[in-house]
Amino acid sequence: MGERVLMKGNEALAEAAILAGCKHFFGYPITPQTEVAAYMAKRLPKIGGTYLQAESEVAAINMVQGAAACGIRAMTSSSSPGISLKTEGISYMAGADVPAVIINVQRGGPGLGGIQPSQADYWQATKAMGHGDFHVLVFAPSTVQEMVDLVNLAFEKADEYRMPAVILSDGMLGQMMEPVEIKAAEPKTFDKPWATCGHGGKRAHNIVNSLYLQANELERLVKERFERYEKIKATEQRAEEYMMDDADIAIVAYGATSRVVKAAVKEARAMGIKVGCIRPITLWPFPTEAIEKAAKSVNQFLVCEMSMGQMVDDVKLAVNGAVPVEFYGRTGGMIPEPAEILAQIVELNKKGGAK
Amino acid sequence: MAVVFDRPKALLDVPTHYCPGCTHGIIHRLVAEVMDELGIEDRTVGVVPVGCSVLAYNYFGCDVIEAPHGRAPAIATGAKRALPDNVVFTYQGDGDLIAIGTAETVHAATRGENITIIFVNNAIYGMTGGQMAPTSLPNQVTQTTPYGRDVNYSGHPIRVCEMLSTLDGVALAQRVTVDTIPHIREAKKAIKKAFQNQIDKKGFSIVEVLSTCPTNWGLTPTEALKWLNDNMIPHYPLGVYKDVNTREEAK
Numbered sequence: 001m002g003e004r005v006l007m008k009g010n011e012a013l014a015e016a017a018i019l020a021g022c023k024h025f026f027g028y029p030i031t032p033q034t035e036v037a038a039y040m041a042k043r044l045p046k047i048g049g050t051y052l053q054a055e056s057e058v059a060a061i062n063m064v065q066g067a068a069a070c071g072i073r074a075m076t077s078s079s080s081p082g083i084s085l086k087t088e089g090i091s092y093m094a095g096a097d098v099p100a101v102i103i104n105v106q107r108g109g110p111g112l113g114g115i116q117p118s119q120a121d122y123w124q125a126t127k128a129m130g131h132g133d134f135h136v137l138v139f140a141p142s143t144v145q146e147m148v149d150l151v152n153l154a155f156e157k158a159d160e161y162r163m164p165a166v167i168l169s170d171g172m173l174g175q176m177m178e179p180v181e182i183k184a185a186e187p188k189t190f191d192k193p194w195a196t197c198g199h200g201g202k203r204a205h206n207i208v209n210s211l212y213l214q215a216n217e218l219e220r221l222v223k224e225r226f227e228r229y230e231k232i233k234a235t236e237q238r239a240e241e242y243m244m245d246d247a248d249i250a251i252v253a254y255g256a257t258s259r260v261v262k263a264a265v266k267e268a269r270a271m272g273i274k275v276g277c278i279r280p281i282t283l284w285p286f287p288t289e290a291i292e293k294a295a296k297s298v299n300q301f302l303v304c305e306m307s308m309g310q311m312v313d314d315v316k317l318a319v320n321g322a323v324p325v326e327f328y329g330r331t332g333g334m335i336p337e338p339a340e341i342l343a344q345i346v347e348l349n350k351k352g353g354a355k
Numbered sequence: 356m357a358v359v360f361d362r363p364k365a366l367l368d369v370p371t372h373y374c375p376g377c378t379h380g381i382i383h384r385l386v387a388e389v390m391d392e393l394g395i396e397d398r399t400v401g402v403v404p405v406g407c408s409v410l411a412y413n414y415f416g417c418d419v420i421e422a423p424h425g426r427a428p429a430i431a432t433g434a435k436r437a438l439p440d441n442v443v444f445t446y447q448g449d450g451d452l453i454a455i456g457t458a459e460t461v462h463a464a465t466r467g468e469n470i471t472i473i474f475v476n477n478a479i480y481g482m483t484g485g486q487m488a489p490t491s492l493p494n495q496v497t498q499t500t501p502y503g504r505d506v507n508y509s510g511h512p513i514r515v516c517e518m519l520s521t522l523d524g525v526a527l528a529q530r531v532t533v534d535t536i537p538h539i540r541e542a543k544k545a546i547k548k549a550f551q552n553q554i555d556k557k558g559f560s561i562v563e564v565l566s567t568c569p570t571n572w573g574l575t576p577t578e579a580l581k582w583l584n585d586n587m588i589p590h591y592p593l594g595v596y597k598d599v600n601t602r603e604e605a606k
Contacts, residue, residue, distance in 0.1 A: 024433070024436060024437055026433065050437075052432070052436060054429065054462075055458050055459070055461075055462035058459075059429040059432075059458065059459050059462065060429075062422065062423065062426040062429035062430050062433065062459070063429050063430070063432050063433035063436070064433060065420075065430055065433060066402070066420065066429065066430035066431060066432060066433025066434040066435075066436075066437070067433035067436060067437035068433070068437075069420045069430070069433075069434065070400065070433075070434050070437040070438050070441075071437075072437045074433065074437070088423055089423060089426070092423050096421070196418035196419065196420050196434070197400070197418065197438055197441070198397055198398035198399065198400060198417070198418055198438070198441050199396075199397055199417065199418055200397050200398065201397040205415070205417055205418050205419065206418045206419075207412045207413075207418070207419050207420075207421070208419070208420045208421065209412055209419075209420075209421035210421065211409060211410075211421055
């Protein structure tokens with residue numbers, strides 16, 4: 001057991017990234033992720049790294065791509081409107097198979113939206129992180145400890161699969177303080193024979209590129225990438241099951257919302273209602289297997305999000321009509337209270353679902 | 356028999372896609388000759404733009420990253436900060452560098468980012484078929500200024516070297532061209548200085564090369580060179596707009 005310290009989510013994440021071997025950070029100020037940048041600005045110059053404040057989110061993601069193309073671990077962080085600007089670069093990185101980690105401390109949208117916590121970027125993160133046929137890895141922490149653990153995993157998996165990885169956090173997790181253990185384990189690294197680090201007279205030149213003018217060649221490369229995605233879907237799904245053993249009702253929630261849901265589940269259990277929670281930890285790949293398994297035993301699902309309902313689409317696809325899937329959400333920066341979710345549970349329990 | 360003229364090692368022996376009479380070929384050769392002479396190809400990373408020279412990654416022997424449109428200076432910044440002992444250069448056209456990439460260009464310059472930029476200004480978007488560029492001349496006819504560029508309507512062309520020379524981070528801002536043998540020699544000297552500056556850690560160096568686009572200008576290669584001489588050079592005077600080396604000598 002290492003030392004447990006009290007840290008803000010954003011700062012713990014930043015320190016964990018450094019321990020994962022990330023010494024190059026490029027960012028642009030935006031609320032509510034500023035602590036990540038401020039922490040990096042303080043720490044990285046002291047350890048021979050680079051913190052650079054870019055002229056825009058667009059420039060920041062391209063600096064990340066430039067550094068990552070040279071084979072080193074690099075990161076940027078932002079919040080929803082800034083992530084929209086980064087999607088150009090993320091698409092190029094996906095198309096050139098360049099690994100890097102992108103943090104989205106989500107806030108309310110659309111447009112300038114608000115600065116309160118939100119989960120309204122689920123569709124963007126999991127379905128369309130830029131133009132073209134591709135996916136990025138998406139991890140969703142729900143505690144400060146998980147901010148730490150998942151950023152390390154994100155760097156590892158990004159390198160392993162040569163693709164961008166996103167930590168989909170929110171303003172609540174970023175700003176809250178919790179005790180956390182930051183382990184200084186040796187980060188798992190990967191050879192990068194493709195990197196544009198100078199050929200040293202030892203090999204032909206490397207090219208990091210996403211342009212393929214021949215349609216059949218581009219199709220072949222995209223298909224190869226999708227074969228890789230199938231492997232990821234088969235091996236990298238992660239979800240936590242909470243009080244699911246005998247549950248009749250399964251609530252699916254991730255990130256900050258799952259904390260509220262767990263509190264409501266505990267209260268409902270005290271009232272004798274058999275309810276549990278499935279908490280996706282990977283949003284892409286979506287933990288379809290956990291949902292499919294639950295669909296065989298529960299008689300209804302409730303999906304709770306801080307949005308108008310986005311992840312609910314993936315839950316419905318996984319449930320595939322076996323039992324009803326209901327939705328409850330707050331949006332615009334509103335955080336649901338346990339009582340609101342408890343009321344939903346009580347209502348569903350009355351209805352009794354499919355069986 | 357002594358070899359007096361050969362292909363530079365840093366320029367791969369492959370056919371290029373450039374149009375007949377386009378001056379990209381000459382400029383590529385000069386960059387490659389400089390890499391050879393400085394002995395840096397093995398530790399050089401090129402960053403190529405979106406535009407006619409996007410496929411330059413197939414022509415240069417060094418490692419190359421292909422950047423999103425306008426983002427080459429940001430990509431180069433990341434590459435240089437990651438591995439500062441490497442030599443990093445961008446090769447960009449006018450639309451890339453001073454339309455969609457204006458912010459990246461200006462901020463890399465003002466940071467004094469220790470990179471080299473080869474800026475090919477031919478006053479037109481070549482790859483997409485001849486639209487108005489930020490450097491198209493007043494009254495220049497292009498596909499999107501069919502009646503000539505009306506500066507009161509479409510704005511004025513940007514003089515990049517003059518503008519960047521006001522920034523403290525810039526080590527070298529020089530405009531050259533490649534229409535004649537003496538000008539080609541001058542251009543090579545400037546490009547070599549721009550790379551040497553980076554090796555000497557002097558900061559941001561940009562060489563603007565006035566270039567031709569016979570295809571989209573609708574001229575023969577020789578007419579295009581004459582058009583460059585008669586129209587571009589008067590608007591974009593050749594010369595050194597900033598050079599920290601000469602300032603140091605003057606001290």
